Amino acid sequence: MTEAPPYPQKRTCPYEPPAGYREIAERGPVLKVTLFDGREAWMVTGYRESREILTHPNLSSQRTHPGFPIVAPRFRSQIARTLALIAMDPPVHDVYRRYLNPHFSLKSVRRMRPEVERIVAGFVDRIVEHGPPADLVPLLAVPLPSLVICRHLGVPYEDHDFFQDASGKVMLGTEEESATAAQDLFDYIDRLVAEQIKDPSDGLLGTLVRERVVTGDIGHDELVSIALVLLIAAHETTSSSLALGVITLLEHPEQLALLREDPERLPGAVEELLRYIATTDLVATRVAKGDIEIAGHLIREGEGVLVSGTLANRDAAVHERADELDVLREDSHHLTFGFGIHQCLGQNLARMELEVAFQELFTRIPGIRLAAPVPELPILGAGTVQRVLRLPVAW
Amino acid sequence: MTAVWVSADQERCISGGRCMAATSEVFDQDEEGLVVVLTPQVAPELEDRVRKAAYLCPSRAIRIGDGPTQG
Numbered sequence: 001m002t003e004a005p006p007y008p009q010k011r012t013c014p015y016e017p018p019a020g021y022r023e024i025a026e027r028g029p030v031l032k033v034t035l036f037d038g039r040e041a042w043m044v045t046g047y048r049e050s051r052e053i054l055t056h057p058n059l060s061s062q063r064t065h066p067g068f069p070i071v072a073p074r075f076r077s078q079i080a081r082t083l084a085l086i087a088m089d090p091p092v093h094d095v096y097r098r099y100l101n102p103h104f105s106l107k108s109v110r111r112m113r114p115e116v117e118r119i120v121a122g123f124v125d126r127i128v129e130h131g132p133p134a135d136l137v138p139l140l141a142v143p144l145p146s147l148v149i150c151r152h153l154g155v156p157y158e159d160h161d162f163f164q165d166a167s168g169k170v171m172l173g174t175e176e177e178s179a180t181a182a183q184d185l186f187d188y189i190d191r192l193v194a195e196q197i198k199d200p201s202d203g204l205l206g207t208l209v210r211e212r213v214v215t216g217d218i219g220h221d222e223l224v225s226i227a228l229v230l231l232i233a234a235h236e237t238t239s240s241s242l243a244l245g246v247i248t249l250l251e252h253p254e255q256l257a258l259l260r261e262d263p264e265r266l267p268g269a270v271e272e273l274l275r276y277i278a279t280t281d282l283v284a285t286r287v288a289k290g291d292i293e294i295a296g297h298l299i300r301e302g303e304g305v306l307v308s309g310t311l312a313n314r315d316a317a318v319h320e321r322a323d324e325l326d327v328l329r330e331d332s333h334h335l336t337f338g339f340g341i342h343q344c345l346g347q348n349l350a351r352m353e354l355e356v357a358f359q360e361l362f363t364r365i366p367g368i369r370l371a372a373p374v375p376e377l378p379i380l381g382a383g384t385v386q387r388v389l390r391l392p393v394a395w
Numbered sequence: 396m397t398a399v400w401v402s403a404d405q406e407r408c409i410s411g412g413r414c415m416a417a418t419s420e421v422f423d424q425d426e427e428g429l430v431v432v433l434t435p436q437v438a439p440e441l442e443d444r445v446r447k448a449a450y451l452c453p454s455r456a457i458r459i460g461d462g463p464t465q466g
Contacts, residue, residue: 054453055455097409101409101410101427101428102426104410104428105410105428106410107412107415107424107428108428109412333450333451337411338453339453340453340454341409341454343411343454347411347412348412
């Protein structure tokens with residue numbers, strides 16, 4: 001029996017799978033991998049098999065289960081293990097999800113578009129004023145999702161600066177800065193929820209107070225937990241997809257040219273970038289709560305299960321020219337937002353933010369180019385969200 | 396040629412909106428964000444896109460059959 005390869009592995013190019021994943025893909029579509037703590041977990045790398053397992057009734061998100069796989073040290077914390085929605089199974093998961101669905105549906109996200117366009121235009125104004133070279137991470141990628149979720153939740157205007165500053169530190173600070181900023185954000189949300197319960201405003205938090213807290217469905221603590229998960233999920237993923245999307249397009253000028261030829265191609269291009277980049281290297285961390293048979297393997301109750309978005313999105317059994325970026329492709333479907341009942345609640349908001357940002361950036365700054373070679377861009381993250389810490393551009 | 400019919404289960408729906416994005420002629424969302432089928436009998440020229448919508452649905456809430464679904 002060959003040894004289970006290590007997972008996750010660090011990318012050397014921000015949008016390409018690390019070299020070691022080739023071996024993992026070859027041994028797929030289902031194999032065992034070794035995690036950082038020496039434990040083993042099952043990994044699914046095939047697209048079809050990922051869809052199958054993510055809709056299997058014996059797959060559980062209960063992070064407090066002793067067999068739940070921990071893929072990086074930061075997921076050991078109590079907060080990470082008890083996240084609303086993400087760490088829940090039905091029936092509780094479904095109840096919470098239904099509270100939020102109306103506020104993240106495709107239709108409600110489309111109503112938010114004009115405001116997101118104004119927000120993005122404001123950030124691009126500041127980039128143009130700043131002049132080259134400009135670092136798109138602090139000037140656009142980090143503050144955009146922060147401000148959008150801030151407005152959606154109904155964070156008071158005077159707190160926007162604190163909010164963006166704290167979320168920036170959570171993502172870009174040293175380990176100590178990041179932990180302090182996360183605690184500050186938690187304390188802030190805790191106070192904000194208390195205020196909203198006394199005097200609900202028009203944003204999502206106020207709406208949830210009126211729809212769910214007043215009715216006795218949930219209390220203060222549950223609302224804090226929901227707000228926290230919306231914040232965490234909205235930030236890092238969208239921010240990273242934006243930065244990596246810009247890098248990928250600038251590194252594929254013929255693809256960017258196709259996009260510029262016809263703005264109607266933008267939604268398809270965003271889908272293809274989501275597939276190709278797979279910002280969420282790992283799209284699911286689960287534990288089997290009963291035996292699962294898949295692709296000739298038997299996953300036993302209590303064993304950990306991981307799904308690799310990076311590899312499933314580039315499964316040659318499903319995607320033609322799987323390793324090629326093609327913004328015009330028809331088969332751009334992907335697992336970047338997951339699959340099954342946990343599929344990303346904010347997926348349509350994320351798509352819209354990316355569309356608006358790419359449109360504005362590449363139209364307003366036509367001569368935009370990378371001001372540093374890709375190998376020099378500092379990369380963070382392995383097995384979770386792939387990000388760059390700096391993205392200097394010039395024009 | 397047999398006509399294709401589509402139905403959607405609101406109990407399973409998670410409001411991903413992939414169906415509506417793929418085929419807005421056939422799928423809509425109600426105020427709760429849940430799937431609504433506008434035209435259960437699918438026009439032949441929309442069949443491929445309806446099949447794509449069913450394939451993309453993360454919670455497998457969309458069913459395609461050769462007749463109308465009861466209830």
